[in-house]
Amino acid sequence: MDQTPSTRDKLLTAARELFWARGYSNVSVRDITKSAGVDVALVSRYFGSKQGLFEATLAEIPTWEALEVDRDCVLAAAVASFAHPCDPGTDETNVFTMLLTNIIDPEMGGKIRCMVQRGLADPLARKLGGNHAEERAALLLAALFGMALMRKNFRLDALANKPQAETDAQIRHLAAAALEYGDV
Amino acid sequence: MDQTPSTRDKLLTAARELFWARGYSNVSVRDITKSAGVDVALVSRYFGSKQGLFEATLAEIPTWEALEVDRDCVLAAAVASFAHPCDPGTDETNVFTMLLTNIIDPEMGGKIRCMVQRGLADPLARKLGGNHAEERAALLLAALFGMALMRKNFRLDALANKPQAETDAQIRHLAAAALEYGDV
């Protein structure tokens, strides 16, 4: 069976859960170590610093490099990545919510920015190809992040806590429009 | 001519500029008082607390209550509110960017959430009327906030630092699609 996780893993799990839900600078190392049940000093030992621990949790985020090229597949994959939680352990937070929570941060915002540009926007534009590929990719991301924002952060009555099918239809509607930008 | 502003006004101006750009918990009262050139203790005297000062800056944000009812006017007004800075003193930050920066905050997020629901989403849905009014309003906000996010926070290469006309066309494209949600 699964042996008890190492201290390093306990720290990493607790850090991922807290950082991704509340944001880097809204979580203290003492919050993490208390949640993991280990001593404060062990963050320094295993990850060098709080920043090192955060970056270790970032390393697990997938990119869109392996996306299919067909436009319908892009749409379906985008909707799917929106619906699926990025961390199976936690609740229903997806990748977009996690990136949103940390992009505002004064210390980590730059790193998140690079991740989205190079891990999401650039691969997506390459897969799309054709006219306005970069703009379409950017608009698609705007739609996805905007919907994540309205549902999870602003929690608008019209969107939050609705059945999955309805959310999917809304995402697909907005995302499809984004992919048609520039057509005559 | 304009007399020198009162200490209260100096505090309010500096607080608005810093809070709206960096977010509530990323700004200290000492940052504000240093920028305003006054003593730290005066925040307590004039506004009771840091939170009181922040809420005083929130009171100036306009709602969409006075919006026109025609759909084209809604679209035009949305694009215009996106282009126009909310505070003429500072640079190009609009209302959406300011709300974005503070929605994540663990202490002030709730207040911002209520402002957006009651000051933007609800009035907008009422003006729109008809089928799916609330969903359309929410999708429109998702498009606007998503675009603000991509431009100002994630700063995607394809969107940031582009001419105003191009941005307007992209906003209008996505926003128009949002307003058509639910049509057969």
Next chain:
DNA sequence: CGCGGTTGTCAACGGCTGTTGACCCGGTCC
């Protein structure tokens, strides 16, 4: 046995946070 290396525990550090109370200074009013 003794040794070295890893792992965990504890207390403390300097720095920053929001907030407070004592104090002073320039007025105005009795």
Next chain:
DNA sequence: GGACCGGGTCAACAGCCGTTGACAACCGCG
């Protein structure tokens, strides 16, 4: 003159922050 009062200055407070260094317990190895 003397009392009062709004406005401003200063030092200090308690608390949290990230990080560190000293120390103890344990391990396998020679």
